[in-house]
Amino acid sequence: MALIESFVAEKDRALAEEFTARGYVIRPVDDRAALDQMRREVVGLVCEHLKIDRPGDPQDFLDHIERVVPVARLNDLRLAVYRAMNAKPWFRPTYFALARSVIEALVGNELAMQNKVNLSIQMPNDDSSLLDIHADVFGGETPYQVVMWLPLVDCHRTKSMFILPHDKTKAVTPRMSEVGDGGMAKLYAMVEKDLVWLDVPYGTALVFTPNCLHGNVLNRETATRWSMNCRFTGLFTPYTSPEKKIGSFYLPITTRAVSRIGMAYRPPGGFEE
Template sequence: MSNLPTFWRDDELGMAESFVREGYVIQPAESRGDLDRIRDLIADITASYLKLPPAEDKGAFLDRIHEKVDVQRLNDLRLAVIREMNEEPWTRLAYFNTARRALEVLVGNELAMQLRINLSIQLPNDDSSLLPVHADVWAGDSPYEVVLWVPYVNVFGTKTMYILPRDKDSEYQARMGELKLKSAEALYRTIEPDLTWLDIPYGNVLLFTQNVMHGNVVNREPETRWSSNCRFKSIFSPYHDKKLGEFFEPILVRPATRIGAGYRLPSVA
């Protein structure tokens, strides 16, 4: 046990250690008003697209949307909602505000944010919206990114996503060569006993490292899942295929950085 003082505050240290241990944290949205505003926007865009009157109960409307749209029209609806929600000038800031302090604790206080917020809609018994087991770093994402995953309805059972906690994930990834698995389905069956299925009531958000394996299965619950995801990283941490200015945009640059980046030593005659 080190006698050196820690620079972490007690409340920050608990969150940081949990994230390092598990690979994720679930917490109440830091701005419930911003979360509700985004959910209500999504519900209103959806109602307009389907030529329905605005719903009084936005959450119930989203939960039951499978009664209004079929799988054939689902992706067109999803793309329309993504386009319109990202056109609103306030949406990205509101999304960030749902977990601002947690992102600063887990990632840093000079941040880059993904340019567009993504949206997932998973109807009951729909196998067209599956995300097989994967880790995003396998496909070119930086290992320094954290995903802010926000559900707009209660998610549970097969209506949620699963994640492999970091300790187990490290074991499986270290053995990937010897396992010689031929498909994502074979990988899923291998890790299934150790997966954690995330129960997240509406009003809470999930932050996780995309270095660990995660995914979803067919939603067998009688309700539709709506969730968004958006990546954040420290501006100065290494990038991979998704670059600053192409995929990410700086959102918090501190004054010392702004001054330092613009400084040039005087020329010597």
């Protein structure tokens, strides 16, 4: 039959079902050449900061940054790369382009994007950059968002991050008061058996709802994690947090012509009251 029976394209429906059940999807990036070029830029900034020559193998270089940087200097390096990358006008558009198809299918095509892309570097056995189990909504974040998490090296097991799938998070959320004074360690113990340790190789992007419980632990692998993350939300969704407002924390990135016209519309004027 030539007629169409669903408003939703089949591939988008399958993606949405997977995302809704698990709370995350992992997909190859939309533009591998752009990812490779972006990673070369990061490596270039690292070498500039450290005043060393560019390496032949960027993945091996980043994986084993501990060979050239002591852990005490790591945060200075991270901040230097974070600031320099975020100052580049191509950085946020390129970052978005890497997972555009997934973000548009899951969130919409009129989007607002966090004003900065974050950078995490976690050396093996470095306990200075751990993120306890949490859901971002606990900290006042909008529930109408996804996080796009992008590895610059192959990330798996404790070198990656963990998430409690969406159905499991929804089941445990009403029981949160049982945690009591036990804090996040008690919560972690309650859900530990159901946590998924995400295998996110270089060349893929993870998109997840931070309404799901998630976090990381001490990196017990033999190589350093390098990952970036940034939030995306629908342009026309509620913005309830005073700090996480549209126009400052979130910036519109793909406003469509009809929305611009609609927002600029003024009723006819000049009439007497």
